[in-house]
Amino acid sequence: MHFAQYYLDCLSQASYLIGDETTGRAVLVDPRRDIDDYLRDAEAAGLRIELIIETHFHADFLSGHLELARATGATIAFGEAAETGYPIRRLRDGERIFLGVDAAADGAGGVATADGAAPAAPSGVTLTVLATPGHTPESICIVVHEQPDAPEPYGVLTGDTLFVGDVGRPDLLAATGLTPEEMAGRLHRSLHDKLLTLPDATRVFPAHGAGSACGRNLSTETTSTIGEQRRYNYALQPMPEDEFVRLVTAGQPATPGYFAHDAALNRDGHPLLDTAPPAALTLDAALAACRDAGAVLLDSRPLAAYTEAHFTGSLHTSLDTRFAEYAGSVVEPGTPIVLISDPGTESEARLRLARIGYDHVLGHVPDPAAELVRHPDLVTRTHRLAAGEAPPGDAQLIDVRNPSEYAAGALPNAVNLPLATLPTSCATLDPGRPVVLYCRSGSRSVIAAALLEARGFRDVRDIVGGYEGAVSACG
Numbered sequence: 001m002h003f004a005q006y007y008l009d010c011l012s013q014a015s016y017l018i019g020d021e022t023t024g025r026a027v028l029v030d031p032r033r034d035i036d037d038y039l040r041d042a043e044a045a046g047l048r049i050e051l052i053i054e055t056h057f058h059a060d061f062l063s064g065h066l067e068l069a070r071a072t073g074a075t076i077a078f079g080e081a082a083e084t085g086y087p088i089r090r091l092r093d094g095e096r097i098f099l100g101v102d103a104a105a106d107g108a109g110g111v112a113t114a115d116g117a118a119p120a121a122p123s124g125v126t127l128t129v130l131a132t133p134g135h136t137p138e139s140i141c142i143v144v145h146e147q148p149d150a151p152e153p154y155g156v157l158t159g160d161t162l163f164v165g166d167v168g169r170p171d172l173l174a175a176t177g178l179t180p181e182e183m184a185g186r187l188h189r190s191l192h193d194k195l196l197t198l199p200d201a202t203r204v205f206p207a208h209g210a211g212s213a214c215g216r217n218l219s220t221e222t223t224s225t226i227g228e229q230r231r232y233n234y235a236l237q238p239m240p241e242d243e244f245v246r247l248v249t250a251g252q253p254a255t256p257g258y259f260a261h262d263a264a265l266n267r268d269g270h271p272l273l274d275t276a277p278p279a280a281l282t283l284d285a286a287l288a289a290c291r292d293a294g295a296v297l298l299d300s301r302p303l304a305a306y307t308e309a310h311f312t313g314s315l316h317t318s319l320d321t322r323f324a325e326y327a328g329s330v331v332e333p334g335t336p337i338v339l340i341s342d343p344g345t346e347s348e349a350r351l352r353l354a355r356i357g358y359d360h361v362l363g364h365v366p367d368p369a370a371e372l373v374r375h376p377d378l379v380t381r382t383h384r385l386a387a388g389e390a391p392p393g394d395a396q397l398i399d400v401r402n403p404s405e406y407a408a409g410a411l412p413n414a415v416n417l418p419l420a421t422l423p424t425s426c427a428t429l430d431p432g433r434p435v436v437l438y439c440r441s442g443s444r445s446v447i448a449a450a451l452l453e454a455r456g457f458r459d460v461r462d463i464v465g466g467y468e469g470a471v472s473a474c475g
Contacts, residue, residue: 001125001146001154002045005205007222008032010323010352011061012212014222016157016205018144019047020099020125027051027099027127028074029142029157030207031064033273033355039071051089051097053077055159055207056139057266059172059259060214060325062357065266067273079131079140085268091140093131098148100124122148130194134187135160135168135214137178141195143202155203156226161187162195163206165219167235169252172214172259184245191236200227211322213253213420216404251404254418258328262357273354277347278339279363283371286338289362295336296454298327300349301368302342303446307382309372311340316450319345321443324352329420330451333357339364382449383461385436388473391461395434400448401467405440411470419444422451434459442466 002019017038019026026047028038042049049072052065056079065076066086077089100123126148130141142157160168170183204224208214217234230236235248281289289295290313297314299306300323306316317326319341331337337360341349346364353361365371372379385391399406399414406416417425419439429435435457437445445462452460463470 001144002026002047003144003154004041005222006032006037007209008355011325011355012209012218013061014205014207014209017041017047017049018099018125018127019045021046022124023100023102024048025050025099025101027053027097028068029053030055030058030159031068033062033064033067034275034351035064035068035071038068048072049074051075051077053091053140053142054082054266055079055141055157055161056136057082057263058160058207059263059266060208060212060256061355062262062270063266064273066269070272079129079133079138081131081133082138083267091129093129095129096148097127097129098122098124100126100148124148130156130190132159132161132187132190132194134170134183134185134190136172137183137186139168139190143198152199153202155205156195156198157205157207158195159207160214161190162204162229162233163208163215163218164204164221164224164229165233166215166217167191167233167248169215170248171252172255172263180249181245184248185241187248188241188244196226196230196236198226200225200230202226204229213256213259213325216252216402251407253402253404254420256325256329256420257423258333258356258358261333265357270357271359274359275351278350278361280366281338281363283365283375286363286365289336289338293336293362295338295362296331297340298331298337298349299340299368299450300342300345301340303443305342305369306450307384307446309379309381310450311368311372311378312380313454314340314450315447315454317447318443319349319352323349324356324358326419326444326447327353327358328356330423330447331358332423334360336360336362338362340368341365342369343367380453382446383459385461385463386473387463387465387469389463391436392434392459395436395461396429398429398435398437398448399467400437400439400444405467409467409471411438411467414438419448422448426452426455426457429457431455431457434461436461436463438463438470439466441468 016029128143171180210220400419439445
């Protein structure tokens with residue numbers, strides 16, 4: 001068996017290439033949109049990607065199933081409950097996929113027999129589909145056997161149903177007509193009736209890790225076992241279903257604004273990835289795009305460079321943070337974007353935006369540092385308070401962390417407006433009064449300050465070092 005995990009740190013996202021080296025048949029699970037790594041590795045291993053399995057409609061990134069299908073001719077597959085805007089194969093609960101069977105001998109003309117039954121002489125890598133609704137209605141998990149008669153599975157690809165240290169949040173698709181509580185009940189049954197019936201030694205391969213907004217307690221570990229999760233995962237401890245429902249529906253991270261946009265594109269279809277580098281624009285052309293086409297300047301330089309000097313009204317999220325997720329929190333989907341990037345990083349910035357479906361990048365300003373020096377009249381410096389420095393007496397103190405962080409401890413009189421909801425919740429603030437922002441360590445607060453400045457707030461400051469710095473300064 002060929003088994004490879006591809007982990008994308010900037011989105012905390014995992015995808016998987018599974019193949020049978022005897023027949024060369026392979027499956028790709030939960031691919032990202034830039035697919036070159038998969039194609040290169042499959043070719044090097046002598047594998048043909050024949051099936052692309054999505055464990056569910058992802059909301060936090062734009063999947064690469066359409067790009068991969070175009071490049072390989074592979075069939076796209078989802079759980080049986082999925083409804084899409086493009087042709088798919090629906091995978092039934094309990095269906096088996098036999099990669100160790102030659103395609104010519106496979107009655108389905110794909111990678112499984114038509115009725116899911118074993119071929120006459122099954123052998124080699126075998127996958128079993130588990131319907132596991134809860135995170136979404138169409139969610140599935142994939143059990144991997146190195147041989148169809150192996151006494152224990154090699155592992156299970158758990159999508160967003162089970163993470164290392166957490167379970168999938170049930171509240172992202174409440175608009176489908178099912179409440180978060182109803183989805184959480186389905187999730188409880190999927191976990192206990194399906195995944196926790198697997199042997200303890202079964203390896204767990206989730207679709208996300210720490211930092212993802214698809215859960216609140218995800219581990220930095222990217223693999224585990226069913227036994228470890230049974231013992232240590234807070235959501236899998238013995239408890240009545242109603243207690244589980246209460247536990248997993250409370251305190252989830254604020255949902256970034258682009259999530260609904262990406263889920264719809266993954267369901268309905270989207271244009272294929274454009275890999276061309278972004279065009280170089282003069283500063284005059286960039287400003288004209290903002291004025292005439294509603295474009296935004298998105299500054300991807302490091303935080304220190306941005307706070308020292310940036311173009312007035314520009315938004316900020318640095319490439320050395322969760323760039324795409326934060327951009328999707330402060331930039332409305334479909335908004336034209338002009339990148340203000342350090343030279344040589346503009347293509348990376350464009351790719352990361354494309355991974356969340358933000359394809360409307362008009363170009364980049366080639367040497368922003370020089371332009372900032374040449375045009376001091378267009379420059380603003382971020383106003384920052386040192387840790388422990390008193391804010392203005394009439395300031396609005398805003399905590400832009402997630403609700404669970406705020407609940408664990410906050411500065412006196414602070415109001416919680418998470419960064420992901422700030423584009424709408426800032427309407428509750430008085431733009432004529434000073435605003436002081438803080439997060440955990442100082443990164444999100446600068447992003448939030450840029451957003452408020454772009455919205456016309458005149459006196460915006462953030463606390464250097466965030467909550468941790470402020471608490472430390474107070475002794």
